Amino acid sequence: MIGRLRTVLFLTWTVGALLAYRPMAAQSGTPVLVELFTSEGCSSCPAADQLLSELVRTQPVPGVRIVALSEHVDYWDHQGWKDPFSNAMFTRRQQDHAGPAASDVYTPQILVDGGAGIVGSDRAAVLKAIRGAAATAKATIAAQWIDGDPRQLRIEVPADARTARASVLLAVTEDGLQSSVKRGENEGRELKHDGVTRRLIEAGRADGAGAFKRAVPVSMDSGLKLRNVHVVAFVQSPAGKIIAIQVLSDSR
Secondary structure, three states: OOOOOOEEEEEEEEHHHOOOOOOHHHOOOEEEEEEEEEOOOOOOHHHHHHHHHHHHHHOOOOOEEEEEEEEEOOOOOOOOOOOOOOOHHHHHHHHHHHOOOHHHOOOOEEEEOOOOOEEOOOHHHHHHHHHHHHOOOOOOOEEEEEOOEEEEEEEEEOOOHHHOOEEEEEEEEEOOEEEEOOOOOOOOOEEEEOOEEEEEEEEEEOOOOOOEEEEEEOOOOOOOOHHHEEEEOOEEOOOOOEEEEEEEEOOO
C-alpha cells in the first residue's frame, strides 16, 4: 500500500526517446501532476477520461506542463463490467488520500498535485486547480540513464526537509488505449483512454534529511505499445501534496 504519510517522487519519459535527456528548462513549463480515479464501469467517467486526454494533448495552461496518471479503480468491477485496466492498488491509493472520509472516495475524481478531490469532468475546477498548483515552487530532483541504458535509471534527490522519508515510485503509463464495453453502465460504448497507469512500483525511500540516490531498474510488459508508453514519478509530502516532478524526455 502506498501510505498517505509517505513522500513520493515521480518522473516521466517517453520510451520512444529513452536515450535523449532534456533538462527541465527544455520542457514546456512547470510540471503539474493530474491524477484521475476512473472506471469503465462508471457512466459518469467517460467525460472525465476525455477531459484528461484533452489536457494532456492540448496542454491548455500557458507555462504549465500537465502530467497525467489515469488510475482505474476496481470497486466498479462487480457491477456488470470488469475494467481491463483496473487494479486494487489504485483503489487503495484513492482511499489513502481520502483517509477516514469515505464520502471522498468516488469516480470520476481528479487530484491536482495531491490536492483536494475534484469531480473529474469539471473542466473549470480542474483548470483552476492546475493554475494554483503551478504557482507553488517544487523541490529539486535529478535523474539520468546509467551508461545510456534505458533499463537502468539513476535518481537523486538532494537533501530537503520537504522530501524527508520520501518514497520513490515509478509508474508506467500508456496512451491510446480503448475498450468496447459489453456490459454495465457503459454497455455498447467504445471508450478511449490516455495516461492509463499500467504499473506502479516503489523504488525506495529518501532518508531523514530528504536525500535519495539509487539506481532503479525499469521493465516494461511485452504487450505495451512502446511509442505510447511513459514513465512517471513524483514527490509527495506527508500531507499528500506533490512537491517535485522531473521530465526526462517526452515526444509529445
